[in-house]
Amino acid sequence: MNNRTQAIRLPKSVALPEGTRSVDIVRSGRAWLIVPSQDSWAQWFDEVPSSEDFMERREQPDADERGDL
Numbered sequence: 910m911n912n913r914t915q916a917i918r919l920p921k922s923v924a925l926p927e928g929t930r931s932v933d934i935v936r937s938g939r940a941w942l943i944v945p946s947q948d949s950w951a952q953w954f955d956e957v958p959s960s961e962d963f964m965e966r967r968e969q970p971d972a973d974e975r976g977d978l
Contacts, residue, residue, distance in 0.1 A: 917943075 919925070925932065925945060935942040 925943075929945045931946040932943050933946050935944070
């Protein structure tokens with residue numbers, strides 16, 4: 910490790926898909942999630958704007974009741 914990077918060695922049993930050239934690392938509390946860049950939702954969530962109170966209060970009607978088939 911130097912001041913800029915760290916290397917992580919993964920066992921073959923949890924190897925990334927062949928051809929993976931870059932990964933995204935998402936931190937959630939004390940956990941780290943490593944995913945191939947093209948499969949990451951983190952970038953999408955970072956790019957889509959939302960207000961600070963997004964989904965704080967979610968009002969949704971009761972589910973419709975349907976008859977038997």
